[in-house]
Amino acid sequence: MTETAAFADIVLPATMFLEHDDFYTASGHTSFQVARKVVEAPGECRENHYVICELARRLGARHPGFEMTPWEIMNETLRRSNMWDAQTNLDRGGQDHALPFETAHFLDGFAWPDGKFRFKPDWSRLGGRWREMPVLPDHFDVIDNASTEKPYRLVAAPARTFLNSTFTETPGSLQREKQPTALIHPDVCAALGLRDGDRVVLGNQRGEVTVQARAQDGQQPGVVVLEGIWPNRHFEGAVGVNRLISADPGYPNGGAAFHDTAIWLRKA
Numbered sequence: 001m002t003e004t005a006a007f008a009d010i011v012l013p014a015t016m017f018l019e020h021d022d023f024y025t026a027s028g029h030t031s032f033q034v035a036r037k038v039v040e041a042p043g044e045c046r047e048n049h050y051v052i053c054e055l056a057r058r059l060g061a062r063h064p065g066f067e068m069t070p071w072e073i074m075n076e077t078l079r080r081s082n083m084w085d086a087q088t089n090l091d092r093g094g095q096d097h098a099l100p101f102e103t104a105h106f107l108d109g110f111a112w113p114d115g116k117f118r119f120k121p122d123w124s125r126l127g128g129r130w131r132e133m134p135v136l137p138d139h140f141d142v143i144d145n146a147s148t149e150k151p152y153r154l155v156a157a158p159a160r161t162f163l164n165s166t167f168t169e170t171p172g173s174l175q176r177e178k179q180p181t182a183l184i185h186p187d188v189c190a191a192l193g194l195r196d197g198d199r200v201v202l203g204n205q206r207g208e209v210t211v212q213a214r215a216q217d218g219q220q221p222g223v224v225v226l227e228g229i230w231p232n233r234h235f236e237g238a239v240g241v242n243r244l245i246s247a248d249p250g251y252p253n254g255g256a257a258f259h260d261t262a263i264w265l266r267k268a
Contacts, residue, residue, distance in 0.1 A: 002165045003231045013045045020047040021070045023078075023086070031094035034074065034086045049073070128253025142251060143260050150204050150262035152188075152224045156241050157259070159227035168231055180235055182265070183216035183225040192267055199236075199268035202226065204261070207243040210236040210268055224265060 005011055019041040023034045041047070049070045056066045065073055074086045084095050102108045109115025119137065123130035134140055146153055158164065161173040168174070182200050194200060200213040202224065211226060219225060232240035250257045 002169060003233075004165070012051055013043065015041045015045050015047045019045065020049075021074065023074055023089075030098035031096045032083070032089070033094035034089040036071075036090060123252055126253045128249070128251070130252040133252050140251065144246065144257075144262045146222060146262045150264050152222055152263050152265060154202065154244060154261040154263045155223060155225045155259065156228055156245065156261070157225070158229050162227075162229050165229050165231070168229055177227070177230075180211040180226065180228075180230045180241070181214050182211050183214055183219065183227070184265070185219055185221040185223070186215040186217060187221055189213065189215045192265070194267055200265055201268050202244060202263050202265050204244055204263045206246070207239070209239055209241055209243055213267075224263065 001011070015037075017035070018038050020037050021035070023032065025032055047070065053066045055061075056063065068076070071086060078085055078089070083089070084092070089095050098104065106117075110117045112118060120135060121133075121137070123133045144150075144153075159173075159177050161176045162168050182202060184194065184200070189195070192200075194213045194215075196214050198213045199210055202209050202211065209226075216225065226241055228241060230240060232238045232242075235241075244261055244263060245256075245258045246261065248257065249255060
């Protein structure tokens with residue numbers, strides 16, 4: 001039960017990737033892969049397709065996909081995409097869609113009519129606040145810079161054993177991470193009179209968050225690391241690290257800027 005799931009009136013447990021047929025792409029390779037389930041789902045777990053079809057049946061909705069199995073939908077999707085059928089893909093271990101060597105290495109030019117590279121980006125294609133972007137590639141000074149009032153930069157990256165909010169609910173991960181902790185350079189701890197386990201307040205114009213402090217060698221003195229992703233209820237007053245993070249959309253057209261935060265800190 002993540003914080004997001006807790007907002008729901010009804011929670012439908014989903015299947016994991018080993019428990020349903022599906023196809024996959026990945027950022028680390030160029031193959032499109034089909035996979036079949038290898039184990040039955042436990043308890044009341046149901047795959048998304050089953051839930052969608054059951055909702056459609058109750059609502060009286062009609063669509064050819066509601067009468068097809070996931071495998072049949074995959075086959076039809078691949079057929080319309082002029083790709084291998086699902087069984088062929090499975091048997092061959094995936095269909096590689098890598099570009100030809102010359103194209104991938106730009107030996108035959110770039111994707112412009114004249115084949116030349118453009119140093120001037122066409123930000124207008126992205127929409128949003130593109131008119132404010134630099135005309136040529138350059139440093140765009142819109143970050144939350146450290147200042148006299150906020151001399152530290154905050155890193156709020158996931159803890160090693162959390163990865164995402166799902167793992168914040170597992171007993172093993174909770175036992176290893178224990179509680180929200182600010183990792184601070186030993187010299188800064190000494191200057192502020194902080195010892196391991198002391199409560200420290202992190203803050204900026206958006207609010208304050210109170211966590212435990214721990215001296216950490218190997219990071220910049222001006223950087224504070226608050227490893228997450230802890231649900232709000234694990235913080236004092238149920239106020240989590242998002243209180244410090246800007247909700248303004250990044251340039252040019254959206255995206256979170258949750259690794260761009262200046263803060264102050266003091267001993268609680």
